[in-house]
Amino acid sequence: MNFVKMTRPVRPDDFELIEAVPGLIGVARDQDLKLFWSTRSFDRISPNGEFGQDPAGSTLDDFLPQSAAREREQIHREVMSTGQHASHYQFLADHRLICTVFPLDEAAFGHRGVLAVLVDAPVEATPGAGPDTPVLSSTSLNRFSALSSRELEVLHYIARG
Numbered sequence: 001m002n003f004v005k006m007t008r009p010v011r012p013d014d015f016e017l018i019e020a021v022p023g024l025i026g027v028a029r030d031q032d033l034k035l036f037w038s039t040r041s042f043d044r045i046s047p048n049g050e051f052g053q054d055p056a057g058s059t060l061d062d063f064l065p066q067s068a069a070r071e072r073e074q075i076h077r078e079v080m081s082t083g084q085h086a087s088h089y090q091f092l093a094d095h096r097l098i099c100t101v102f103p104l105d106e107a108a109f110g111h112r113g114v115l116a117v118l119v120d121a122p123v124e125a126t127p128g129a130g131p132d133t134p135v136l137s138s139t140s141l142n143r144f145s146a147l148s149s150r151e152l153e154v155l156h157y158i159a160r161g
């Protein structure tokens with residue numbers, strides 16, 4: 001896991017900036033990892049738009065397989081514990097994304113939590129991530145369902161660069 005010390009944790013007014021970036025996906029979760037804020041772009045990764053208009057209160061278990069949810073929960077809890085952000089690659093809804101998880105400013109929000117920001121990660125780019133940036137378990141690879149296990153393994157290594 002790549003952990004880098006931030007200059008400050010995320011504050012509520014940062015959400016306005018994140019929402020202003022078209023296509024940027026942002027999701028804020030409290031100390032219990034329940035979603036309390038998300039960008040309009042979050043619907044893009046919501047399977048079949050199942051959250052509708054209000055995904056508030058949802059957990060990772062509500063839309064990820066258990067192993068993928070536990071993997072992400074571990075990262076979120078470590079970010080809350082260390083106060084340092086972490087980045088990883090993931091595939092979701094047939095998109096290759098890089099996700100960076102930031103700690104929330106506990107005093108400003110009244111609770112601990114994290115902000116996960118996801119952006120498209122083209123194969124030739126490694127935005128803000130080094131060669132050791134992990135690739136998390138995939139959850140929804142609709143277009144890749146015809147690939148064999150070996151082909152998916154090769155795809156995993158391509159994603160890592």
